[in-house]
Amino acid sequence: MLKLLLFIGVVSAVYFFFFKKKSLPPSNDTSQEEAMIPCAQCGTYVQVKETLMRDGKYYCSRECMEV
Ligand SMILES: [Zn+2]
Numbered sequence: 001m002l003k004l005l006l007f008i009g010v011v012s013a014v015y016f017f018f019f020k021k022k023s024l025p026p027s028n029d030t031s032q033e034e035a036m037i038p039c040a041q042c043g044t045y046v047q048v049k050e051t052l053m054r055d056g057k058y059y060c061s062r063e064c065m066e067v
Contacts, residue, residue, distance in 0.1 A: 039064050 036045040040057035041064035051058040052065050059065040 041065070041067055 035048050037048055037051065037058050038045050039051070039060035041059055044060045046058075046060040048058070051060060052062060053059070054065050
């Protein structure tokens with residue numbers, strides 16, 4: 001009987017762990033904003049929110065974009 005209780009305890013602990021992990025709010029939005037991507041022209045890594053975009057490519061500055 002004690003073994004069964006222990007087994008149930010372990011199973012529910014594992015289940016709870018996975019369930020808790022899955023139900024965490026997605027933090028993709030903030031991490032994507034902080035992500036660094038290389039400039040398509042000079043290769044300098046810049047934050048996504050600081051880049052300029054043209055034709056689906058990211059550029060670190062107007063100078064790079066207009067080359
Ligand atoms: Zn650049």
